[in-house]
Amino acid sequence: MKIARFRDARRTAFAVVEGEELVEIRGSAYTRFRKTDTRYSLKDVKLLAPSETPQIWSPGPNFAGHPGKAGQPRSESSSNGAQHPEPWQRGMNALTGPEDPIIIPKDSTGEVHLEGEAVAVISKLCRRVTPQQASKYILGYTCGNDISERTWQREDGSMWRAKSSDSFAPVGPWVETSVDPQDMEIIVRVNGQEVQHTCAKNMRFSFAQIVSYISQQVTLHPGDLVFSGATSASAQLHPGDVVEVEIPGVGLLRNPVVAEFDSSK
């Protein structure tokens, strides 16, 4: 089942995707709901990121081949040596939806990179769960893009703007509840050309392990988003590019890249 969040002229709501239609739901999209009689054509609404006020988590470097922080060589502290995930968090202001622009900030050096990832969506309050229990706390999976400003990532004391600038976390188009998470293929294209292709079976820490680990110190809430970690070397973005993150059987997340309007020029 695919669960989407959308906006029409009047308001926002959640819906189940059936073919080319959305069937609006009532109740909680994350736990228990029923379908209503209200239907929309997908082409008549704006799809939104499928979560409202999430915390957004990442596990640190989590695939062989990822260059680690800011393009530096891997050290003992990165994925190959780590005994556990190295979680970090980005701001929910960074969240944006399908077809929304990825905005290159006007004061960026231009070194803005993509990393296509899979994203788990939490379904209920989750605290100190084991990896074996974790799947019961995950509603499903969607596509995400981990946008980074590499100069800021190298030079700042935290990743607040390197990873949390507005629009740096595109997520969508919807949540697929029936998928084997560690079997998802993740394909990334820039302007139609494939730049990444990997499989979640190569994740060093599975979604269940990441969710379990974070839940030891943090209560995860319905709608919280847990990224897979970056899958391989990243690609630089330029205004005018169109980026796609596709997970076959889940969906395709597409975003154009734009430069922030600079009124001072």
Add this chain to the structure above:
Amino acid sequence: MKIARFRDARRTAFAVVEGEELVEIRGSAYTRFRKTDTRYSLKDVKLLAPSETPQIWSPGPNFAGHPGKAGQPRSESSSNGAQHPEPWQRGMNALTGPEDPIIIPKDSTGEVHLEGEAVAVISKLCRRVTPQQASKYILGYTCGNDISERTWQREDGSMWRAKSSDSFAPVGPWVETSVDPQDMEIIVRVNGQEVQHTCAKNMRFSFAQIVSYISQQVTLHPGDLVFSGATSASAQLHPGDVVEVEIPGVGLLRNPVVAEFDSSK
């Protein structure tokens, strides 16, 4: 005026504090509201942190005398040398209210420290504002406590659990809208004994400068919280302690310290 958020037996709501009473309000606590005829005695309700789903920001070391990250000596990158704030963010799961326990995680080394601070509460969407404009985007000020697990802060790659473990951001008791922010006195007591006493006029970067700086990359939302930065050397906490952060003219935030229940023992 003092604006509080509270819970009674049935629900949560916002109110204006008048003496020992709460007057419930209707509308947005952050922008425009009217008082209702519904009154509660302060002693009959539970005060909550005065924000619902905030992002929580800090400016990095911001007072002379603070030892910098995790007790290390200051370097060029810390407050004395910095040309701008070094913002970082903590999870909203860490937010907790007046009289709620600060929980020392069962897997902590025990090196859990307090830092009493003042906190600005954002009133409306705020993006690329100047320091001169920033005060128009701040509803008022409250008390906050920046709780840190110093071992995790030194050893982890990010501050996700060092600063964002559940209960590590007590905030309250309410928002005072009429106060000169850079003139606030911040007093911290542990078990009745004063351990910190400083004034916001010693902040290297003012609240207006911090809010302006964050807003260059991030859209701040109503209810978002911006801490002042730590005021001086921090104090270690132990189960059974009672911590108070008082800002005269604003309010007093009190929290007991407890050890997390360990069912494995």
